[in-house]
Amino acid sequence: MNIGYYPGCALHGSSNDYDQSLKACLGALGISLQEVKDWICCGATAAHSLNHKLALALPARNLALAERDGFKEVFAPCPLCSMQLLKVRKAVADDSVRQELSQIVETELRGEAEVLNLIQVFESVGLDRLKTAVKQPLGSMSAACYYGCLLLRPPDVVKFDDFEQPNSMETLLTALGAKTVEWSYKTECCGAGMTMASEDTVLELAHKILTNAVEHGANCVVVACPMCHVNLDMKQAAVERKYGKKLDLTVYYLSDVVGLALGLSGEQLGIDRHFVTHAPTTAKTAIAAGPGSEH
Amino acid sequence: MELSGTITHSARIESLAGSKIANCYQCGKCTAGCPVASHMDLVPNQLIRLLQLGRDDLALTSPSIWACVSCLTCSARCPKQVDCAAVLDALREFSLREGKASPEAQIVVAFQQAFLDNIKRNGRLNELELIARFKLAVLSHTRQLAFLFKDAGLAPQLMSRKKLHLTSERAHDCEVVGRIYARCAPSQPVLAAPVEAVAK
Numbered sequence: 001m002n003i004g005y006y007p008g009c010a011l012h013g014s015s016n017d018y019d020q021s022l023k024a025c026l027g028a029l030g031i032s033l034q035e036v037k038d039w040i041c042c043g044a045t046a047a048h049s050l051n052h053k054l055a056l057a058l059p060a061r062n063l064a065l066a067e068r069d070g071f072k073e074v075f076a077p078c079p080l081c082s083m084q085l086l087k088v089r090k091a092v093a094d095d096s097v098r099q100e101l102s103q104i105v106e107t108e109l110r111g112e113a114e115v116l117n118l119i120q121v122f123e124s125v126g127l128d129r130l131k132t133a134v135k136q137p138l139g140s141m142s143a144a145c146y147y148g149c150l151l152l153r154p155p156d157v158v159k160f161d162d163f164e165q166p167n168s169m170e171t172l173l174t175a176l177g178a179k180t181v182e183w184s185y186k187t188e189c190c191g192a193g194m195t196m197a198s199e200d201t202v203l204e205l206a207h208k209i210l211t212n213a214v215e216h217g218a219n220c221v222v223v224a225c226p227m228c229h230v231n232l233d234m235k236q237a238a239v240e241r242k243y244g245k246k247l248d249l250t251v252y253y254l255s256d257v258v259g260l261a262l263g264l265s266g267e268q269l270g271i272d273r274h275f276v277t278h279a280p281t282t283a284k285t286a287i288a289a290g291p292g293s294e295h
Numbered sequence: 296m297e298l299s300g301t302i303t304h305s306a307r308i309e310s311l312a313g314s315k316i317a318n319c320y321q322c323g324k325c326t327a328g329c330p331v332a333s334h335m336d337l338v339p340n341q342l343i344r345l346l347q348l349g350r351d352d353l354a355l356t357s358p359s360i361w362a363c364v365s366c367l368t369c370s371a372r373c374p375k376q377v378d379c380a381a382v383l384d385a386l387r388e389f390s391l392r393e394g395k396a397s398p399e400a401q402i403v404v405a406f407q408q409a410f411l412d413n414i415k416r417n418g419r420l421n422e423l424e425l426i427a428r429f430k431l432a433v434l435s436h437t438r439q440l441a442f443l444f445k446d447a448g449l450a451p452q453l454m455s456r457k458k459l460h461l462t463s464e465r466a467h468d469c470e471v472v473g474r475i476y477a478r479c480a481p482s483q484p485v486l487a488a489p490v491e492a493v494a495k
Binding site for chain 2: 057103163196199
């Protein structure tokens with residue numbers, strides 16, 4: 001399977017552990033990721049907050065480049081990047097917008113390439129194939145599957161799962177032998193790109209999310225977004241300091257847990273580079289370490 | 296609050312947001328689900344109400360529009376298909392363009408501006424440069440030296456995890472990014488048609 005890969009800035013920056021995890025995990029499943037040549041930033045929150053036209057033009061350039069490279073499918077592991085690409089696809093249904101955007105980005109934009117998030121990539125592999133590839137069932141994992149915002153919203157743009165009661169990550173994890181918990185914060189916002197500009201907002205929201213996961217019996221949180229990981233993992237120590245409690249909750253990327261089930265090591269997946277880490281080397285030790293151990 | 300008698304329904308904001316503001320019947324569902332409503336002086340349904348009453352000026356100068364985390368919960372749950380998040384995007388855009396951004400929100404505004412400038416220069420986000428320029432911008436606004444060194448302790452932790460890159464991330468063709476920015480400058484006309492029909 002050949003998929004155009006749009007990593008986005010985070011995965012080439014401080015979320016490069018996510019990039020490592022994806023390449024190790026998807027590589028083990030025989031999926032090779034070919035980076036869209038000379039991709040640019042999607043503009044993120046700054047563009048849609050300050051310049052609506054730029055917010056469409058920047059991802060339009062990336063979709064056009066992917067199409068120029070002949071990709072029928074583009075995988076964007078960051079839900080914000082992925083949602084912005086899908087917004088372009090929706091906008092170009094109007095041909096005058098398509099033509100104008102093509103001129104702005106100096107590349108013919110058809111808007112036909114499919115845009116995939118990480119869950120959809122695993123779904124395209126198929127649950128049956130994943131189940132047979134499991135070498136290390138995730139038996140003692142009780143995961144809080146955290147979707148956050150943009151995998152699900154806006155529902156008319158992303159058209160993915162049930163936007164209030166999503167279940168696609170739980171279905172995947174259950175197939176890998178993990179248990180998942182029912183909890184209340186799986187579609188709540190973590191504060192996203194406010195990490196630097198408004199840290200208190202992020203700490204407050206991350207605190208609610210992590211606490212709710214613990215209260216519902218989770219021993220880890222599973223995310224499919226670089227910003228969710230930053231706010232729940234990197235900022236977890238700051239949350240613990242601010243709210244005077246110990247959470248010690250491992251936060252995995254979805255590709256980490258699939259990779260562990262496939263028998264990959266924590267080092268291969270980059271789990272040892274997370275902030276809250278019990279340095280797991282296999283699924284068994286990852287889970288044996290569990291919450292409450294030293295890190 | 297004294298209201299002007301004219302109801303304009305803020306046509307320019309509707310056009311940018313692709314959403315019909317008059318459709319809102321003030322049920323408050325947007326505010327009920329907003330994760331940062333408790334930090335807002337004017338909550339989402341109140342901002343929409345101000346636009347219905349033609350008091351754009353009060354919405355444009357409110358710090359609340361910069362507290363929004365763009366989670367899109369408001370838009371997803373609106374029973375009348377008012378794209379509240381897009382309305383807030385439009386309010387931020389006009390607020391900045393017209394120099395009306397609340398001084399209380401200057402840190403968020405400085406961050407978003409530093410981010411867009413960074414992409415214009417590099418095509419892709421250069422994290423270290425963003426942090427440096429953002430911190431200097433905040434310092435020049437607030438004169439708070441402490442903010443400059445806030446989170447400095449994270450740097451060695453990021454470094455030991457190989458998450459901090461001293462070599463700069465850049466797109467190969469940065470010139471095209473500059474030309475795209477020029478074509479999207481506020482002085483340029485808006486796109487031929489709004490993303491969604493206004494009269495939905």
